[in-house]
Structures are given as structure tokens and as C-alpha cells.
Amino acid sequence: MESSIIKERVSDVLVSVLEHNNFEMHDELTAKDVDGWDSLSHMMIITEIEEHFNIRFKLRDLNKLKNMGSLISVIQSKI
């Protein structure tokens, strides 16, 4: 799957969990830049992404997530 499509879908997940779209998707985007992306919503976002793409993250994948770019590439490596 192309990364632009993944990005779009991740954006949909974010909107559905956080209930707003006040963010711009780019590779350097981090949780800190987005309102309401805290430790609770983080786990909800991860769970939603897993269901959406039918993948399973490992804790080690999670530790590697530094920004949106790395999230997209981890997803890409799993589908």
C-alpha cells in the first residue's frame, strides 16, 4: 500500500479517536503537536490502527515511533 494512502487512513483514525481535525499530516508530526493525543488516546489510536489495517504491533514497534513518518513506515512494514 502506498504511504500516501496509509497516511490518509491514519488521519481518518485520528479524527475518529480525537474527535477533531485540527492537525496537518506530515512526517514530522508528533503526539505533542496534536490536541488530546495523550497516553490514553495513544493506546486507543494504536488499537484502532491495528483493527483498521488488520495488523498487530509489538511493544518494540511502539518504542520506535518517533513521529508520523515512523508510524507510517511501521504500518507499511506490516501489511
Added chain:
Amino acid sequence: MVFNSFDFVIFILPVLLVYWFVLKKSCVSQNILLLGASVFFYAWADWRFLALLVVSTLLNFFLGLKIHESEEDRKRSVFLYLGLIFNVGLLLYFKYFNFFYEGFFELLSAFGNTSEYSALRILLPLGISFFTFQTLGYLIDVFNEEIEPSKNLLDFSIFVTFFPKILSGPIERAAAFIPQLQEKRSFSYPVFVDGLRQILWGLFAKIVIAENCATVANLIYNNYENEPGSALILGTFFYAIQLYADFSGYSNMAIGVSKLFGIQLMRNFSTPFFSTNISDFWRKWHISLTTWMMDYVFTPLSFTWRRWQKRGLILSIITTFVLVGFWHGANWTFVVYGFLHGIYFIPLVYSGKMNTSEIVAIGKWLPSIKELLKMLSLFVLIMLTDVFFRASNVGTAFEYLKKIFSKSLFDFPTSLLNGTVLFTTLLIALYVCIEWINREKKHDFEISKYNIYIRWFSYIFIFILILFFGRSAETFIYFQF
């Protein structure tokens, strides 16, 4: 050899002189001196466990390299698990053996077994809770490829044993600490003076505030059966301040001493009582332990239980805080202490305010009434958990709390009507004011921006208070953990 002793001054002066005047050109010789001084310091405190410290250092160093070198996932895991078993095993044996052993016998006696239980005499190696957490974190970081393992045994040994932090932290991370040893330290006058300032402030907190509060708190706690509820709640107030001043004072001295050598340790307290919710409080209280627990306990747990959403999160928080409590010692009192703190998070999880950090009174002199009420009520909630922290067993703690919430809460606390209580209260007021003024600074006594008259007035004033009101202090609360 505590920081506030003459022995320590005699020890550190020659080390500093040699470090900055003789060895200023060579990174390796500076490091050799730091290691030598650290080993000497630890041996002076308790030579019996020096061998244990050496074995722990060597084994963790070796395992870090092995985890990194191994290409197969299975092998990497084996080396990690060996490290976990060794480090956690050390803690379990030295710190918790009798706790579980006694529990086991109690369980047996519930089934009618009548054999006698006698506790083993196990001495607690100084600083074990602190250095094993450092090495545990190190191995997990290497395994997760967050850091490269240290290939230099000298650097790694200093990471484990560095004398300003070995007895009571801060619990350092290799990623922040080890790189500082890889370059020669050059003398910086502002950093050195800042270190001295932080030591002065830590000394004031410890021997003036904590020790005077201890006198009052002990007066009440040692005689709580005969005191009214009003005295008990005040006793707990003084104990809460004592605990904070004792450990934050120690931490400031540790960080200050380290700065004298040009090495930055992590901040351990950031005026935690000026928080408006429990989550904020724990972001500012014993930061090196809390962040450690967040990274290595809370995150994996909340990940594992992520499908249970809010319930999973609450379970992760409570488990994490029970462990935070239990880390302090093998006693149910600490378990209850941690559990209560975990419970305090529940409203935050449901209101979605877990991660909102409210900085009080930004750019203002005073907090708003609302902020003040929030800070005060949080303080009272925390103070009540400190009853468990202080009590020798859970039963006593409950009795103590029961007396607080009795009619005698409205009696006059006559035993607290004396000079010591009065001047301790005034000193606390001064302490809180200075912490309030410096609440957004890098540490509680960062006054470098003030003019020379204010600075020197402050130093002399604090020094005089130490001379007049300081009490001798042989130990720190956190040495026992």
C-alpha cells in the same frame, strides 16, 4: 559519609583539586579519579557489599554487549532475561526475601501448619534499589535499540557507581549520563557556583526544614494514642514537609555535588506541591523514579491491556503505583500508599485530564483562589497517604487515620504549643515562599539572574539560618530504600 558531614568535605576537597588542577587535560584520568573516588565512597559507607557492586557492574556491562552483538532474536532475549533475573533477583533477595518468607508462613499457618517462622538476617546493601534500577533500564534500552551499549568498562562503571548518586539517586539513564564521560570536562565557573548554590539549598532543606519538621512529627507520631485528632493531622502535615525537604534536599545536594565535577544529573523534584492534580504531582515528585516506572512498567502494561480502554489504563496505573510504593520497602504500608495514589488517578482518566499539566499562576505573583484551593486539596490528599508511608504497619496507620477523623479533630492541640513548632512553622513559610518564587527555574535556588546584593544577601541569610536552626543529621529517609 553523608553530604552534610565534615568527613565528606575532607573527602571531596582533594578530589576536586586533583580533578580540576592536575587532571584537567585528560578525559580518561578524570574518569579514573571519579571511579576511584566512587569506590572509596561506597566502601567507606559499607565495604561489605563492594564485591556485589563490582559483580553487578561487570555482569551488566557484559550482558549489554552480548544483547547488542547477538543477531538472533532468541539469543538477545536470553541475555536480556538473564539480566532481568539477576537484577530483580538481587532486589528480591536483599530487600523482599523476608516479606515473602513471612507471608508464606502466614499462609501455611492459615492451613494449620504450626512450624515456627524466624526472619533471616539479611543486610540491605546501600543504594541497591537505585543502582539496580539503573542497570535494569540500561539493559532494556540496549535490547530495544534505544541506545548502543557502552563499550568502555570505565565509563560504564562510573554510570553505576558515581558517588553523588549511588546511595539515593537520581536514578540516571545511560543515554543522558554516559556521553558526558566521553569528553574531557572543562571547568566552568557558572556551573560550579550553581552547584554550590544547589548544595546550600539542599543543606538548608535537609538540616533546617526536614530535621525540625522531624522533631515535631516524631513528637506526635510517637505518642499518637494520647493526642487529639487535631494534633495528628498537624503531625502529618509536618511529616509531609519533612519527607519532601529530606529527599528533595538530598537530591539537590547530589545534583549540586555532581555539578562541581561538571556532570549534570537529572532533576528529581520540581516543586511538586504546586501541582493542581495528582498526575502533575507525579511529574514533579521523585521524577527519576516516576519516569523510570512510566517507561518500563506503565507503557508495557497499558500496551498489553490497550483493548480494555479506560479500564485497562486504570489497571495499568494502579499496578504501576503499587510497584512505586513497594519499591520503597518490603512493607504493606508502602503497597497501600501506592494503591491510594493509583486510585487518585481514576477521576483524571474519566475526565480526560491525565496529560494536562496546569502550570499555576504563569507570569503572576500569586495563584488564583481556584488554583490555591486545588493545590491545597491535593496536598491534603497526599498528606493522608503519607500516614501509611510513615507508619510501621497498616493497622497503626488506620488507627491514626481513624483518630484524625474523630471528634477530637476539633480539640485544641496543646502539645503543639511550643517554641519549636512556632519557629518550624515560620521556617516552612519561608521555605515555601522561596520555592514558590523559583518554581519555574531550573532548580529551587537558581538565583543567578538576581543582582549581586540579592544573591549574597540570600547566601548569608540561608547560611545564618543553617547555623542557628540546623540540626545534626546522620541519615536520610531514602537511604533505607
